[in-house]
Amino acid sequence: xxxxxxxxxxxxxxxxxxxxxxxxxxxxxxxxxxxxxxxxxxxxxxxxxxxxxxxxxxxxxxxxxxxxxxxxxxxxxxxxxxxxxxxxxxxxxxxxxxxxxxxxxxxxxxxxxxxxxxxxxxxxxxxxxxxxxxxxxxxxxxxxxxxxxxxxxxxxxxxxxxxxxxxxxxxxxxxxxxxxxxxxx
Numbered sequence: 750x751x752x753x754x755x756x757x758x759x760x761x762x763x764x765x766x767x768x769x770x771x772x773x774x775x776x777x778x779x780x781x782x783x784x785x786x787x788x789x790x791x792x793x794x795x796x797x798x799x800x801x802x803x804x805x806x807x808x809x810x811x812x813x814x815x816x817x818x819x820x821x822x823x824x825x826x827x828x829x830x831x832x833x834x835x836x837x838x839x840x841x842x843x844x845x846x847x848x849x850x851x852x853x854x855x856x857x858x859x860x861x862x863x864x865x866x867x868x869x870x871x872x873x874x875x876x877x878x879x880x881x882x883x884x885x886x887x888x889x890x891x892x893x894x895x896x897x898x899x900x901x902x903x904x905x906x907x908x909x910x911x912x913x914x915x916x917x918x919x920x921x922x923x924x925x926x927x928x929x930x931x932x933x934x
Contacts, residue, residue, distance in 0.1 A: 752837040753850055754806040754927055757827060758921075760844040760905045761813030761889040762787040768906030768918035769809050774930055775922045778807040788815035788822045793829020794803045807929060814887040816848050817822055824890040831894050840898040842921065842927030843875045846885040853882035854891045860899030860923050862908040875903025875911065875920065898931055 756778075758769060766785035773780045779793050781799045784791060789812050791799075800808050814821030831838060853870070861867050862875025870883030883901035891899060899932065905921050906912055912920040 752835060753800050753803065753808055754839045755800060755808045755830070756839050756925060757830065758809060758811050758842045758844065758905070759823065760811065761785045761789055761811035761823065761886055761892075764809065764906035765814050765844070765904075767806055767914045768811055768912055769811060769915040772918040772922040772925050773807070773809040775917065776807070776925045778809060779803040779805060780850050781811075784810045784812070786811075787813050787835045789813050789820055789826045791826065793826040793833065796826060797830055797833045797835055804841075806837055809923075809925070812887055816827075816846065816886050820890070823887040827887070827890055828893075829891050831859070832886065838896055840893060840900065840931070841896050842905075842924045842928075843883050843888045843891060843899050843901050844885050844886065845871055845883050845901065845903055848884065848886040849882065851884050851886065852889050853884040854888040855881050856883050856897060856899045856901035859883060860920055860927070861904055862911045864919055871900050871903050873904045875908035900927060
């Protein structure tokens with residue numbers, strides 16, 4: 750059986766869901782819309798069961814801890830997804846939040862609220878922070894695993910309107926495009 754190529758996104762509120770649905774269509778992929786939730790409602794196994802029924806790759810899935818700085822349900826689902834041999838991770842979009850008490854993740858790079866590639870992390874509004882790390886409620890678990898690419902981004906579907914789905918969710922679309930354009934795929 751061929752492994753399904755997925756993109757993990759560490760956000761799952763309703764605005765993010767709408768923007769992700771638009772963005773994944775922009776790159777000719779599929780979204781597991783049932784994976785949305787703030788926090789994540791489905792187990793990782795349940796999400797993978799849905800992934801394997803998708804018509805084609807790539808498949809975007811959402812995991813979210815709803816601001817929990819500890820090991821929350823979104824991180825548990827992410828861990829289960831990564832450990833499932835039916836999928837391969839094409840990349841991760843790590844989403845910044847205002848959650849305090851997190852270690853954050855060192856990203857390969859971020860895409861700011863203007864759609865520009867920046868070294869290091871961004872904040873929830875999508876502004877470069879000047880730090881190598883991005884801080885969010887569902888990102889600490891990412892350091893446990895090896896991923897081909899981790900792209901930081903501000904709050905999906907928001908960023909003061911610069912990622913709104915009404916304008917095509919351009920910031921998350923660029924993150925998806927960058928992940929899919931990697932030569933290793």
